[in-house]
Amino acid sequence: MKSLEELAAIRNKMKDKVALREKEGDIRIVVGMATCGIAAGARPVLNAFVEEVSKQHADNATVTQTGCIGMCRLEPIVEVFEGGKERVTYVKVKPAMVPRIVKEHILGGRPITEYTIGAAE
Amino acid sequence: MKELSLNILDIVQNSISAQATLVKILLAETEDTLRITIEDDGKGMTPEFLATVMDPFSTTRKTRKVGMGIPLFKLAAEQTGGELTLSSKTREMSPEDHGTVISAFFHKDHMDFTPLGDVVSTLVSLIQGCPDVDILFEHSLPGGDLVHLDTREMREALGDEIPLNSFEVLEWARESLNEQYGF
Numbered sequence: 001m002k003s004l005e006e007l008a009a010i011r012n013k014m015k016d017k018v019a020l021r022e023k024e025g026d027i028r029i030v031v032g033m034a035t036c037g038i039a040a041g042a043r044p045v046l047n048a049f050v051e052e053v054s055k056q057h058a059d060n061a062t063v064t065q066t067g068c069i070g071m072c073r074l075e076p077i078v079e080v081f082e083g084g085k086e087r088v089t090y091v092k093v094k095p096a097m098v099p100r101i102v103k104e105h106i107l108g109g110r111p112i113t114e115y116t117i118g119a120a121e
Numbered sequence: 122m123k124e125l126s127l128n129i130l131d132i133v134q135n136s137i138s139a140q141a142t143l144v145k146i147l148l149a150e151t152e153d154t155l156r157i158t159i160e161d162d163g164k165g166m167t168p169e170f171l172a173t174v175m176d177p178f179s180t181t182r183k184t185r186k187v188g189m190g191i192p193l194f195k196l197a198a199e200q201t202g203g204e205l206t207l208s209s210k211t212r213e214m215s216p217e218d219h220g221t222v223i224s225a226f227f228h229k230d231h232m233d234f235t236p237l238g239d240v241v242s243t244l245v246s247l248i249q250g251c252p253d254v255d256i257l258f259e260h261s262l263p264g265g266d267l268v269h270l271d272t273r274e275m276r277e278a279l280g281d282e283i284p285l286n287s288f289e290v291l292e293w294a295r296e297s298l299n300e301q302y303g304f
Contacts (some may be wrong), residue, residue, distance in 0.1 A: 006272035006280035010289045015282060035190045038131050039122055043239075043246050050249055054288035065250035067134070114301065 027061040028081040029053070029108055034068035040075035041094070048098035049078070056099075058106045074120060080105065089117040124238025125157065125227075128194045130246055132159050132223060135190060137251050139163030141220065143273075144247075148240075148260040154203075155227040155237065162220040165211035174207065194225055201231035241298045245291050246269060252285035258298075268301040270294060 031037070031046045049063045069077045075090035076100075081087055088111045091102065097115055105111045113119060129146060131241050136144045141163035146186055149156045166174060195205040203226040212219045227234055244258055256277070260268040274283060275294070283290065 002300055004274055004278040005291060007275055010287075010293065011279050011283050014287060027141065033130075033134060033246070035131050035188070038127050038199060039193075043127065043130060043242055046246055046249065047242055050288065050291065063249070065246075067138075096285070114214060 003004050010097045026083050027058075029061055029063045029106070030066050030079045030081065032067070032075060032079075033065040036068055036072035037075045037077065040072075040092075042076040044095045045076045045093050045098065048095040049102070052098050052102040053064045053106070056107060058102055060108050061102075071117075074117065078083065079119065080111070090115045091117045091120045122192060122197065122235065125155075125197060125235050126238040126240040126243040128190075128197060128235075129157065129159065129240065130243040131190045132194055133161075133247055133256075136161035136163050136221065139165070139221065141254060143255045143257065145257045146259075147257075148237075148245075150229075150261060150263050152263050153228065153230045155229055156224065157227070158222065158224040160220065160222045165210055165214070165221055166209040171207065171209050191223070194223070197235050198225040198227055200233040201228040203227045217242055241295055241302070241304075244298060247296050248272060248294060249286045249291055260274045266301075268298065270298060 029049055031042055031049065033042050033046065046063070046065065052058075053061050053063055066079075067081070069075075071077060071091070076093045078089070078093050079087055079089040080101075088105070090097075090112075093101075093115070097112075101112060101115065122130070133144055133146065136159065139161065143162050145158070145160040147158040147160070149158075174188075175195060176192070191205075191207070192219035198205045205223065205225045207221070207223050209221040210219045240260070244256065247256060253289070255272045256270070257273070258268070258270040262268065275285060279285070279290065286290075
């Protein structure tokens with residue numbers, strides 16, 4: 001069974017990394033997790049972002065959760081905030097779309113227009 | 122909701138909005154019944170609000186007037202012949218012991234029983250979203266085994282500098298729960 005001692009090992013391994021991350025995180029990926037988002041499939045989308053951000057080493061990004069964004073029919077909704085840039089709103093997001101968003105937008109700086117609210121409306 | 126674990130994720134968001142510091146998610150399962158109890162130490166609800174909270178047209182949220190979380194959970198319980206009970210104490214009513222308890226009872230053998238689903242992902246999502254809130258999770262299985270996760274124990278092992286929502290820590294929690302479930 002996984003032991004709490006393993007957490008102590010993670011603690012030692014991560015000490016320096018955490019300080020670095022706090023300094024770098026300037027992109028916020030925000031997943032809507034109210035009743036409407038959860039019912040539409042936000043949980044696997046959230047977990048896909050957490051996994052992909054780590055897997056692709058997008059150390060400049062943090063993944064956070066929020067309540068209802070106010071457009072329930074377009075859930076799951078993910079908003080990307082980056083200092084000095086306009087907010088990008090992805091709608092009807094599926095876990096399969098997440099690796100590409102992280103690769104091309106979060107790391108590459110090019111939002112994927114076809115997934116955004118502009119394309120859906 | 123397709124899974125009761127999604128209702129749990131949704132209901133616990135209410136506890137977090139109510140400034141809970143500890144949320145207990147307790148599952149008691151037998152061969153043919155399931156009880157899900159969610160207990161928090163948040164600010165609680167007044168008796169007046171409690172009376173209206175089962176109603177889908179009642180909510181604390183500002184963006185939209187319809188709050189479906191508790192009505193959906195209640196429906197999921199009642200459609201199996203079970204029930205949902207709710208009790209709450211505000212800080213003013215009970216400064217030492219305030220918070221909300223929601224308990225839902227399900228008959229698993231009923232054809233309208235919604236499966237529990239991926240409760241591990243629900244817990245990982247909750248820790249990810251609110252690393253400063255503590256969660257105690259206990260699931261007593263039909264065979265008598267207990268699946269257990271307590272973020273207070275995790276926090277003690279990790280110290281102050283590593284947040285609970287670090288990827289490595291979330292993976293540890295996921296693997297720990299998967300192992301206990303025998304996945």
